[in-house]
Amino acid sequence: xxxxxxxxxxxxxxxxxxxxxxxxxxxxxxxxxxxxxxxxxxxxxxxxxxxxxxxxxxxxxxxxxxxxxxxxxxxxxxxx
Amino acid sequence: xxxxxxxxxxxxxxxxxxxxxxxxxxxxxxxxxxxxxxxxxxxxxxxxxxxxxxxxxxxxxxxxxxxxxxxxxxxxxxxxxxxxxxxxxxxxxxxxxxxxxxxxxxxxxxxxxxxxxxxxxxxxxxxxxxxxxxxxxxxxxxxxxxxxxxxxxxxxxxxxxxxxxxxxxxxxxxxxxxxxxxxxxxxxxxxxxxxxxxxxxxxxxxxxxxx
Numbered sequence: 234x235x236x237x238x239x240x241x242x243x244x245x246x247x248x249x250x251x252x253x254x255x256x257x258x259x260x261x262x263x264x265x266x267x268x269x270x271x272x273x274x275x276x277x278x279x280x281x282x283x284x285x286x287x288x289x290x291x292x293x294x295x296x297x298x299x300x301x302x303x304x305x306x307x308x309x310x311x312x313x
Numbered sequence: 314x315x316x317x318x319x320x321x322x323x324x325x326x327x328x329x330x331x332x333x334x335x336x337x338x339x340x341x342x343x344x345x346x347x348x349x350x351x352x353x354x355x356x357x358x359x360x361x362x363x364x365x366x367x368x369x370x371x372x373x374x375x376x377x378x379x380x381x382x383x384x385x386x387x388x389x390x391x392x393x394x395x396x397x398x399x400x401x402x403x404x405x406x407x408x409x410x411x412x413x414x415x416x417x418x419x420x421x422x423x424x425x426x427x428x429x430x431x432x433x434x435x436x437x438x439x440x441x442x443x444x445x446x447x448x449x450x451x452x453x454x455x456x457x458x459x460x461x462x463x464x465x466x467x468x469x470x471x472x473x474x475x476x477x478x479x480x481x482x483x484x485x486x487x488x489x490x491x492x493x494x495x496x497x498x499x500x501x502x503x504x505x506x507x508x509x510x511x512x513x514x515x516x517x518x519x520x521x522x523x524x
Contacts, residue, residue: 238340239340240339240340240347240349240350241348241349241350242349242350242351243349243351243368243370244351247351251351251352254352255336255352258336258352259333259336259337262332262333262336262363263329263333266357266363266399266401267329267332267333267401268401269361269401269402271361274357280355283352284353287351287353288353291353291368296368296392296413297392297413297414298353298368298392298394298413301394301413303354303364303366303396304396304398304407304409305396306409306411306422
């Protein structure tokens with residue numbers, strides 16, 4: 234029994250673009266990036282299309298992603 | 314007041330395989346609560362590190378005692394952000410995951426370092442830390458305890474999910490977990506149907522009272 238499942242995008246109309254990009258990225262990540270091959274990224278166009286779609290969906294759904302610094306919340310964490 | 318938690322875990326796969334699996338780990342039999350997954354930022358730095366931001370939506374399953382204190386309009390879905398840095402030169406990956414919704418009620422932040430296991434270089438070591446806090450007056454301790462308990466369960470699910478995906482990548486899908494998956498899905502469907510029936514029943518009952 235082979236179950237082939239893939240995740241959906243938060244933007245209902247973006248799922249196909251997401252899956253196309255993910256497939257391209259996964260290949261590049263394993264075959265180029267991890268081998269420290271710095272040749273150009275073949276996925277940039279796909280990424281642009283996908284981002285255009287998903288960023289629009291995020292705005293429409295008022296998902297509060299703005300203004301959060303990269304790795305932001307982990308500055309000066311207390312231990313207790 | 315913040316609850317702190319730390320643990321070390323191991324995956325019996327190479328660091329490379331684990332990083333590949335990291336991007337492919339959804340869906341898996343242990344992630345039925347994860348509804349959507351999106352990369353919303355990604356860049357390779359001049360130092361050849363990969364930085365990414367991933368947005369997840371998850372079902373917001375809170376216990377009934379907590380639900381009483383939540384406003385009725387509160388979203389049924391939670392939004393989570395995961396930032397990551399993959400360094401192929403040093404063979405390390407650092408991730409930071411936190412919720413951007415419901416944060417005042419309960420905030421969970423998790424930081425992980427993935428590196429080659431120093432005792433067995435074909436394995437991967439994961440150093441995990443979490444900070445759980447709540448700002449709701451009077452309830453914060455109970456919420457933090459709930460948050461910590463749920464976090465520990467989710468760590469187990471995360472590791473099982475990783476192991477499942479890694480096994481699949483290496484060509485052997487454990488049939489037992491497929492059966493578990495089917496069982497869990499059936500259970501969740503049945504539970505959803507039961508909840509819906511309960512809701513409809515109580516609506517019908519209310520209508521009756523007005524007749």
